[in-house]
Amino acid sequence: MAVIRDVMPAFELAQPNSISDAQKLLEQQGEDGWVLAGGMDSFDWLKDRIKKPKVVVDLSGIAELKGVRATPDGIEIGAMTTLTEVVLHPVIREKYKLLAESAELVASPQIRNQGTIGGNVSQDARCWYYRAGWPCYRAGGNICYADTPEGRNREHAILHADRCVAVNPSDTAPALIALDAKFVIRTSKGERVVDAEDYFLGPDIDITRLHILRPGDLLTAIRIPSTWAGAQFYFEKVRDRNVWDFPLVNVASAMVVSSGSIERIRIAVNGAAARPLRLKGVEDAVRGKPPNATTGEMAGKLAVQGAVPLQFNAYKIPLMRNLVKRAIGGVEEATWTPYNGQ
Numbered sequence: 254m255a256v257i258r259d260v261m262p263a264f265e266l267a268q269p270n271s272i273s274d275a276q277k278l279l280e281q282q283g284e285d286g287w288v289l290a291g292g293m294d295s296f297d298w299l300k301d302r303i304k305k306p307k308v309v310v311d312l313s314g315i316a317e318l319k320g321v322r323a324t325p326d327g328i329e330i331g332a333m334t335t336l337t338e339v340v341l342h343p344v345i346r347e348k349y350k351l352l353a354e355s356a357e358l359v360a361s362p363q364i365r366n367q368g369t370i371g372g373n374v375s376q377d378a379r380c381w382y383y384r385a386g387w388p389c390y391r392a393g394g395n396i397c398y399a400d401t402p403e404g405r406n407r408e409h410a411i412l413h414a415d416r417c418v419a420v421n422p423s424d425t426a427p428a429l430i431a432l433d434a435k436f437v438i439r440t441s442k443g444e445r446v447v448d449a450e451d452y453f454l455g456p457d458i459d460i461t462r463l464h465i466l467r468p469g470d471l472l473t474a475i476r477i478p479s480t481w482a483g484a485q486f487y488f489e490k491v492r493d494r495n496v497w498d499f500p501l502v503n504v505a506s507a508m509v510v511s512s513g514s515i516e517r518i519r520i521a522v523n524g525a526a527a528r529p530l531r532l533k534g535v536e537d538a539v540r541g542k543p544p545n546a547t548t549g550e551m552a553g554k555l556a557v558q559g560a561v562p563l564q565f566n567a568y569k570i571p572l573m574r575n576l577v578k579r580a581i582g583g584v585e586e587a588t589w590t591p592y593n594g595q
Contacts, residue, residue, distance in 0.1 A: 262305045270314045272473055276439045280469035282308045288471065289313075290333060290372035293364055298377075303386045318371075318473060321345065327478040329437075332371025336425075337362070339370055349477055351486035351505055355428035358490045361497045371472045373425045374436075374452065375464055378527070379499055380409065380419035390416045390460050399563070406563040408501060411570060413526040415457040418563060426453065426529040427505040427521035428488060432481050437474040438466065446476075450521070453528040463528065481507040481519070485544075487580040491572060500524040502569055504576040508544065515539050515548075520580055522556070525573050532556050532577065539581055549582025 264287070269275040279286045287306035289295050290313075298304035312318055318333035321342045328344060339345060339356040346353050359365055359373060378384075378391060380399055388394030399406040400418045409418040426449070434449040447465065454462055466472060490503040506520040518536050523529040535552045542548045553574035560570050 261299050262302055264299075264306055265308045266311060267308055268311045268314050270316075272315060272317055272439055272471065275310055275312060275315060276441070276469070276471045278308070278310050279471060280441050282306075282310075283468045286310055286468060290375075291335070291368040293360075293368045293372060294376040297384070301384070301386070303384070324476065327476060327480075327482070330370055330475045330477070332472045332474055333369050334371075336365040336368050336370060336373060339425075340365065348479075348482040349432060351428045351431060351484075351488055351507060352425065352477070354486070354488040355424045355490075355503070355505060358488075358503075359424045364497065370425060370475060374423050374429065374475075375466065375472060376422060378417075378419035378463060379422045380417075381405070383419060390456070391419060393461070402564070404563075405565065407565040408499070408524075409563055409566055410526050411557075411560040411562050411566060411573070412530065413455050413457070413528070414561070415455065415460070415527075417456040417460050417527060419527060420524050421453060421463055421526070421528050422499040423523060423529065424490060424500060424503055427503060427523045429475060429477070430521040430529055430531050431486075431505040431507045431519045432477050433507075433519060435476040435478075436472060437476060439471045439473050440467075441469055444473075449475075450529070450531045455526065455528045481509075484509050487583075489576055489579060491576065502573050502576055504573075504580045506580040508581075510544055513543055514541050515544050515581075518581075520577065522573060522576065525560075525569060535577060535581075544581055544583065546578070546582040549578035549580075552581045553578035 267278050285307040287309045289309050289311045318331045320331050322329045336356045336359050340353050382389050382398040383391050390397050399409050410420050429449040435446050436452045438445045484507045487506045490500045492498040502524040504522045508518040509516045521529050521531045535556050539548050539552050556577040557570050557574045
């Protein structure tokens with residue numbers, strides 16, 4: 254039976270035209286405030302009446318949150334820059350193709366035209382129990398419905414689950430981690446800059462959030478240093494449908510090869526845990542080795558150590574293992590052999 258909801262709950266709409274005004278509004282409203290970027294995640298919550306903020310702060314009128322700008326050491330992307338702009342920007346395509354490739358695989362063209370880079374890394378978990386308003390751990394209850402004998406958990410975590418087994422759904426997050434990006438956050442105490450990998454939270458730290466933003470905080474920009482500009486990049490996303498779908502698992506890597514060996518590398522996966530995972534153990538293990546199938550095989554096995562499957566997602570272990578293998582060793586060309594009936 255379909256669930257029939259009432260109309261969207263009433264709220265006050267604020268449309269500031271500067272970052273400082275937006276941050277002050279959010280600080281004043283606290284838990285009652287809601288940040289509206291592209292709205293791709295927000296409107297689902299509001300239409301289903303699961304989230305009922307008193308004030309929605311629409312960021313669409315803040316010009317300083319939009320666009321890609323050159324910096325003395327790389328580029329800065331405003332948090333309200335659409336995913337389509339990220340995909341098409343010539344500097345990103347030339348020097349940081351990894352981000353363009355990951356952004357281009359988000360959802361559908363229509364959603365990328367509206368969705369923003371800041372929204373993509375800040376979206377909430379997509380576990381259907383949580384999104385439907387069930388009183389699970391993440392929603393303040395005392396049970397994880399996905400992690401029960403009757404639970405449906407095909408898309409859920411195989412690593413670092415702690416009560417909640419929902420995963421982070423972002424495609425651009427692992428690419429930004431691989432590029433060593435920095436996230437710029439405006440708080441009541443001023444500007445704060447954090448490494449991309451530190452922006453995301455697991456349930457062991459805070460089960461109610463996927464990122465470090467607190468009421469009153471605002472993600473304003475993402476900075477990508479020139480350190481990895483023009484490196485050898487790899488991004489792959491496995492999903493059920495070709496468009497408008499979240500990753501079952503995705504992988505992103507940035508690698509510099511010198512004299513046939515991996516000189517330096519950063520690699521991250523998403524869809525395997527509640528937060529995007531930088532695979533530091535894999536990075537250490539492959540550094541100094543040739544980027545071939547043998548190294549990739551070793552890296553893949555190392556990446557899934559400690560993985561614990563749920564009832565319906567054991568497939569994620571070989572999937573993640575092989576994605577990491579391909580990110581390190583490349584994709585081997587398949588050879589066609591005629592079927593001989595044996």
